[in-house]
Structure formats: C-alpha cells, structure tokens
Amino acid sequence: MNVKLNGEPHQLAAGASIPDLLAILGFAAGRGVAVAVNGEVVPRSEWRSFRVTDGMQIEVLKAVQGG
C-alpha cells in the first residue's frame, strides 16, 4: 500500500502500525514526537493498535528550535 509520510510517498507492508512508520523515519518512538493521520492527532496510547491503510496522509512532528 502507498501512503504519504511527511509529504513523501512511501510503500508500506499491509498492517503497518505507527511504530513501524517511525522506524522508517529512523526515529525512536520517544518523547517529543506526535503523529497525525489525515489531519487528526493519533494519541500515543493508540500507536500500536492503529493500522495504517492505503492512501493515508501521515504527519510526524517533533520539537525543534524556534520562537
């Protein structure tokens, strides 16, 4: 299946979870990261059970210098 991850197209195996996505980004599922799917925040408590499906738009944000 195909998804957009931070604006870039990615191919994923069916049934991928949010931690699988973060692994693609080379990012540990640590503090300071938030994930949204199709514009809605996915709470951390749901990351493991959440199943990514074809066509989803996923944003992964973290805190950086600014302001």
Place this chain on the structure above:
Amino acid sequence: MREKLQIAGRVFQSRLIFGTGGFTSLQTMADALKETGAEMVTVAMRRVDPMAGGSILDVIDAAGCDILPNTAGCFTAADAVFTARMAREALGTEWIKLEVIGDDRTLLPDGPELLAAAEQLVDDGFVVLPYTNDDPILARRLEQVGCAAVMPLGSPIGSGAGIRNPYNLAIILENAEVPVILDAGIGTASDASIAMELGCDAVLVASAMSRAKDPVRMARAMRMAVEAGRLAHEAGRIPRRLYAEASSPTEGLAQL
C-alpha cells in the same frame, strides 16, 4: 517581598522567557540559556528529520526549564489548532504560545485568525499565550476569550526595532488583568529594560541573543536588563519635565 511573575497559577522567578530560534548550535543555546536564568523555553513543531542531530529537549531538561511550544509558521486558525494539539501530544503540556501569522514578509499576527484559534484552544483546555499586535482592542478580546496572558509585539519578529509604539503598549498594560509579555522586536538590552520599565510582566527574547555577535554575553546582558527594568518600574521613575528642577538646595547660597 517582591511580586513574582505568575501565569495561569504558575510562579516564575525569572521574567525572561527564552526563545530558542536562531542559535547556531545547541551548545551555544544551552550556554545562553544558563546565563539568562530563564525558566520557560520556546520550541517549534516541525516534520521529523532523521538526519538532525541532538535534541533540544535534552538541553531544556538538563537546564530544568519548562517547555513552551509555539505554533510558529501557521497562517490559519485551523493550522494553529492542529499544531497546538500535536505539541500537546508530543510534549505533554497544555501550554501553547499561539502564533497565527498574516504574511511572510512582516510576520505580523492575523487578528481574526488569531482570535478564532485562541477561542478554540481555550475551549480545548489549553493555556493560551497569544502573540498579538500592539492593538489594545485585540489584546482585550484575547483576554476576554480566556487567554492566560497576552504577548504584544514591540516590532516585527527578528527586526530588532525595539518598541515602536510604547503608547499602545501602555494602554494594553493599563487595561490587562492577565500578564503582558512583550514578544518580538527586542534588539538589544535597553529594549528589554524599556519594556520592563513600562510595566510589562515579562519579555520574550530570541533573535537579539541568538543572532548577536556573542550570544552568551548578550544573554547575560538581557538578564541584567530585565532585572534592572523591573526594579526601575517598581521603584517608580520621576516625571519627565521640559525644564530643569534643581537637585541641590536652592537656599543657603553664598551672597557674593
């Protein structure tokens, strides 16, 4: 006993809020942060870059500071609300420095979008600190919808132009019942002092330190300027006069 800065029930010893934008290294930022004695530090939310090294959160944690995420870069209320929710999820704080910008060139706040976002975020349980124009009416509206503070600009972000309209700021200060934090425009230490002398409860400083030739030294200057300005405000300045008023006794002069 001197009055402390208090925002949404939280008490701060320092009246300087540390903006992290523009520092060329995390080490310089950490050194500057230490010099300011600030207890609250801003961060922005951006897409994860796997190549980026170091974590700003580690630096903030090591300094024992609170995190104040912002919605920098948002142009609509919807974007800002989304970014605030992402920040809350990522950082575990309900505090948000709300920025909704009108255009790239001025980075001035978009009043209607800002107010709409503030109202929605307050309803959503956030502690909202809005970056606003130096407009007394907009500041009042933001306070009325439940913002925990108002953050009027001195001049555009990063301009270093100081406080362009101290009269508007004075009106905001006279009317506000929430803390007034001067945000944006501080170019050097005297600007921070003037803000505090005018009666601001705190200032937010970023570019003036991070883009100074010596950021760590400027950070120290800012700490002293904020403290000096606050002390002068509490002490009460003398009125400005057109003519002189002698400070030496006018009686007992020698008759020659």
